[in-house]
Amino acid sequence: MLLTGWSGRCATCAFRSPTAATFARHGIEKIRLTGGEPLVRRNLERLIEMLAAIPGIDLTLTTNGSLLAKKAQALKAAGLKRITVSLDSLDDAVFMKMNDVDFPVARVLDGIAAAAAAGLTPIKINMVVKRGVNDASILPMARHFRGSGHILRFIEYMDVGHTNGWRMDDVVTARQIIAMIDAEAPLEPVDPNYRGEVAERWRYRDGSGEVGVIASVTQAFCRDCTRARLSTEGRLYTCLFATAGHEFKPLLRGGASDAEIGLAIDEIWRGRGDRYSEIRTEATVPLQKIEMSYIGG
Ligand SMILES: C[S@@+](CC[C@H](N)C(=O)[O-])C[C@H]1O[C@@H](n2cnc3c(N)ncnc32)[C@H](O)[C@@H]1O
Numbered sequence: 001m002l003l004t005g006w007s008g009r010c011a012t013c014a015f016r017s018p019t020a021a022t023f024a025r026h027g028i029e030k031i032r033l034t035g036g037e038p039l040v041r042r043n044l045e046r047l048i049e050m051l052a053a054i055p056g057i058d059l060t061l062t063t064n065g066s067l068l069a070k071k072a073q074a075l076k077a078a079g080l081k082r083i084t085v086s087l088d089s090l091d092d093a094v095f096m097k098m099n100d101v102d103f104p105v106a107r108v109l110d111g112i113a114a115a116a117a118a119g120l121t122p123i124k125i126n127m128v129v130k131r132g133v134n135d136a137s138i139l140p141m142a143r144h145f146r147g148s149g150h151i152l153r154f155i156e157y158m159d160v161g162h163t164n165g166w167r168m169d170d171v172v173t174a175r176q177i178i179a180m181i182d183a184e185a186p187l188e189p190v191d192p193n194y195r196g197e198v199a200e201r202w203r204y205r206d207g208s209g210e211v212g213v214i215a216s217v218t219q220a221f222c223r224d225c226t227r228a229r230l231s232t233e234g235r236l237y238t239c240l241f242a243t244a245g246h247e248f249k250p251l252l253r254g255g256a257s258d259a260e261i262g263l264a265i266d267e268i269w270r271g272r273g274d275r276y277s278e279i280r281t282e283a284t285v286p287l288q289k290i291e292m293s294y295i296g297g
Helices: 017-025 044-052 068-078 092-099 105-118 135-145 174-184 249-253 258-271
Strands: 002-004 007-010 030-033 058-063 082-086 124-129 151-156 187-190 200-204 210-214 227-230 235-237
Touching: 017 258, 030 044, 044 058, 044 068, 068 082, 068 105, 082 105, 092 105, 124 135, 135 151, 135 174, 151 174, 174 187, 174 200, 174 210, 249 258
Parallel strands: 007 030, 007 227, 030 058, 058 082, 082 124, 124 151, 151 210
Antiparallel strands: 002 007, 002 030, 002 227, 187 200, 200 210, 227 235
16 A cells, blocks of 8 residues: 555555554545555455545555456445556557566556546556667557546656666656657646656647656655555555565554554654665665565555
8 A cells, every 4th residue: 555645555455444544644645555466456345445435535546457447347436536557568569578467458458448437537557668678669658548538657667676677778767758759749847736746747738638757767756755655464664665664563453542553653754764766876776675566666
């Protein structure tokens, strides 16, 4: 689960609704269910119902889209407001090379259509760009989603975890991506929706929609980051590039009062000093960072 506001995420999830409500009372404004793949979680709809009942929480979810066509209506009925779908190419071979998955692009596109029909909007599409693997998919993806009402966001390839073999040479920068699209379909910048928004917003000058870039490598936004992540094992992480988390499960399951949990949250949050993206070099890449599948993207 990604908790934000301090914007916060649950990697689906040691969090039960009373815990999420405690976080909400301590300033969380947004919860993102991520993973891992949230749509494979048993009783996900029930979890969404409980989270959706917390006042003042913006509830969303990030998925690979493989089960979305089947589940979109039920997710909406459970109280999910909107959704983000990961899609790195429209070409099956490139898509599978990026993600090591065994389902075709058509399944994800069907999922996106089902989510739109269910009203899980605005839909964001996340495309991670890796040089030499899917950079040739940037313009086809931009063309495909221009005018669709969905917001395509390009993410700079990051050294998440410690097994993805990241090199700076793999990164196509947000600047390069915007320049590429702008040369074909002129863009202009748009103000952020709120302070700390991770995606930089751009719109087509002809009014045919919006794209975003997440420049977490070339334009680190650690100073404005308001995100925490709660893993399925009940550990709280204050950075996507953390090497260790804070044990929360004993507190959550051990009968701690709301006030005690609140104090622990405050202490962890005030004590954090994470700035990995600001200090990243090729030398920091081998650090034993927690894999993204545990704490969500
Ligand atoms: C780790 S996935 C988990 C949720 C879900 N299974 C999915 O595929 O969307 C969450 C997000 O992380 C992003 N992501 C994965 N690997 C990344 C990397 N190396 N650099 C940047 N973003 C990455 C993906 O774009 C995806 O939208």
